[in-house]
Amino acid sequence: MVPVKKNMDILYHSGTLLILLGLPFFLSGTVGLIRFPDIYTRLHALTKADNVGLGFVVSGLALQSGSWAVTAKLLLIWLLVLIASSASCHLIARSAMQKNIQPWTRQ
């Protein structure tokens, strides 16, 4: 039984590592949201960084769960978030374009 436990430990700790890897992406997404100059650049920060961060957190939790059912559920959540965030990102950018909001440019 000892090797099985060791195996679980490795899974658990690599899961923790993946979750920790995901956190800086969430942080930089939020920093970008505050620091970037206009609506379009802020959308970049939110969608891209958060999707990668969530990907890492989801795979870390999947490794820790040790169950295929939970893993499938987590992957489904990630997929749904990907679809929702890219679609809403496009819709926000499109409505900004239609309102004639000019993108910030470097002088």
Added chain:
Amino acid sequence: MINFNRRFFLRILFFSSVWFILTGVDTTSWMVGVPAVLIASGLSLTLAPPSQYRISLVGVCCFMPFFLRQSFHGGIDVMRRALSSRQLLDPGLVSYTTFLPEGSARIFFANTISLLPGTLSAELHGNSVTIHTLDRGLPIWANIQGLEYHVAALMRISPVKRKNL
């Protein structure tokens, strides 16, 4: 009609597996699940009628690693620009004309542009996509063309069609 029944059956199968993933082995949940799956399948057939394009399994296998790698690069790129003490942005708009046919292929293409490094689809008008980029110095054309070919392979669309435009 046979084709329609097959489509309906495939959607039922798809939504049933989503329900199964969400609820697990709890059989009583199917009292809500069966009507929900039937309504979802019916709605999805009216809202998104079956297209002539079928998804290729090889295309999916090529697309997944490409997509994961590109979104990772996109995340790193945003992180670098957000955390750097210098101003690393040089945003601008570019227009791209796609050969992908109208419908699910084009919409999928527009949505995945937003997950590539430094690009975001801002408007979709016919076959022209307006793209906002974080940095005009990025190889935007090469990236988008790569994505376009991957989407074409995914939906079994021949890229030769570009010559007709």
